[in-house]
Amino acid sequence: MKLPSSFKIGLISVLLISFFIVLNLTGFSKEIKNFFYLISSPIQKTFWRAGDNMSDFFEAISQSKNLKKENEELKLKIQAFLAENIALKDLKKENEILREALGIGLEKNFKLVISQIIGKDISSDTILVNKGLNDGLTPGLPVITSQKILVGKISEVYKNFSKVMIISNKESSFDAEIENREAIGIAKGKGGLKLYLDFIPKEKEILEGDIVVTSALGGIFPKGLLVGQIKDIKRSDIEPFQQAEISPFFNIKELETLFILINW
């Protein structure tokens, strides 16, 4: 008996979808992914380094026109930084003395796991790092840079690898506050490496360039992690709240080493 081709296609589709549902429900898909990440990580590291070097090279060529102007601007900046550096050195000294006195080292507050990025998926605002279940990671842990800049949180954990959901991911949302303004809002991912601060009370005055840090509310992230700078403020007479776009402090292209906070 010869089966009609539409029946064959339907049967194959049903079988294929059932197979994937079973694969997802049993968690075997995670094993498959972990296996591929494991065998691919040496190649990915090589590609990563090659891509990094090559993009630096091309960037240098494309920017050579602006070099003179940039050089002058940088010289001015260096002078400003030198002045700032002297002031910061004094502050550092004072800070060290205070830290010693109070015993509040960063390592004491946070239990950190250092990880290397081995892949980035810009289309879904996620990063793949080389630490996983075996290193004690669980979903939801905050991920920061060495400068205490918030990058995101762990969204999926495999045996040796983890996926990090960047704060600009559409599913990302957390409480944040604007430094020195006592204004609290909700930072939400917009996708495409963009995020915004919503529900800022209208009576709070905010300016472009204000610094956004994490708030302890919600308990998702520890208080005081750097998020970004206020860029574009949207106020409306009808709305009870104001909204502002945040420019993240981290540069996705330059991220390489990340710290995962296991305890805070």
Place this chain on the structure above:
Amino acid sequence: MVKNILILIIFFYILALLQTSFFIHFSVFLKSWANWALNLIFISVILINLFEAGKSYFGYISSLIGGFFLDIFSNSFIEINFFGFYIIILTLITLFIKLILKRYVRPVIRLGGQG
């Protein structure tokens, strides 16, 4: 046939690795148009389907292999974490392309050849 499939597996595997580790450093592969990043596997599968011979199954095989590597190395763009998502999407695209080619494009080319 087996040799071709092996070549296809290696090709898509390398493409997936390049997309997530190498090309990520170049701004053209970051969000370039309407928040969509350039997806080399998607483009390759579509091109294979467009230019393969009429009765070949190579398009379906390429959508299965390409979809498999996208499922492993990429998160789905509609925030659904389902292994097999890209395989299903690419297979549907393949079916759609083949249907359009069979019904509307090839008959016109054939008529043009006769005329």
